[in-house]
Amino acid sequence: MVRVADTIEIDVTAEAVFRFLDDPESHATITPAIDRIENVEPLDNGGKQLDYTYRMVGIPIDGHLTQTVHEPPSRHVFALESGIDGELGFDIESTESGCLVTYHAEYAIPGRLLSRVVEPAVRRYNERQLQTTLENLKREVENT
Numbered sequence: 001m002v003r004v005a006d007t008i009e010i011d012v013t014a015e016a017v018f019r020f021l022d023d024p025e026s027h028a029t030i031t032p033a034i035d036r037i038e039n040v041e042p043l044d045n046g047g048k049q050l051d052y053t054y055r056m057v058g059i060p061i062d063g064h065l066t067q068t069v070h071e072p073p074s075r076h077v078f079a080l081e082s083g084i085d086g087e088l089g090f091d092i093e094s095t096e097s098g099c100l101v102t103y104h105a106e107y108a109i110p111g112r113l114l115s116r117v118v119e120p121a122v123r124r125y126n127e128r129q130l131q132t133t134l135e136n137l138k139r140e141v142e143n144t
Contacts, residue, residue, distance in 0.1 A: 030136035
C-alpha cells in the first residue's frame with residue numbers, strides 16, 4: 001500500500017474550503033493529474049459518486065470514486081475503485097486565521113510484482129501531486 005499525506009494552512013474558513021471541495025469539478029481544477037470527471041451522481045449521505053481518469057506517472061487510469069464520509073465542514077473521504085483501489089480524503093480543521101487542510105491517500109498499485117518495482121517512484125510522484133493539489137486549493141479558495 002502507498003500512503004501519502006500533507007497539510008497546508010489556508011486563510012479562509014473551513015466552511016468555504018468544504019464547499020469548494022464538495023464540487024467534483026473543483027477537484028479537476030486543483031488536481032493536475034485528473035483528466036476527466038463524469039457521471040456525477042448524488043448519494044444519500046450528501047456526498048457523490050463519479051467516474052474519473054487520473055494520470056499516474058503519465059499513465060491514464062480510469063476509476064470510480066464513492067464518497068463514504070461527507071461531514072460538513074470538516075471531512076470528505078472517498079473510496080477509490082476499479083483502476084486504483086484505496087481511499088483518499090480531506091480533513092479540515094478550523095484555526096484562528098482560517099483552517100488547516102490535510103489531504104491523505106492510501107491505495108494499492110495494481111500488480112504485485114509491478115507494485116514493488118514502481119512503488120517508490122509512484123509514491124514520490126503522488127507526494128508531489130498531493131502537495132501541488134493543496135497549493136492549488138489554497139490559491140483557488142483564497143482568491144475567490
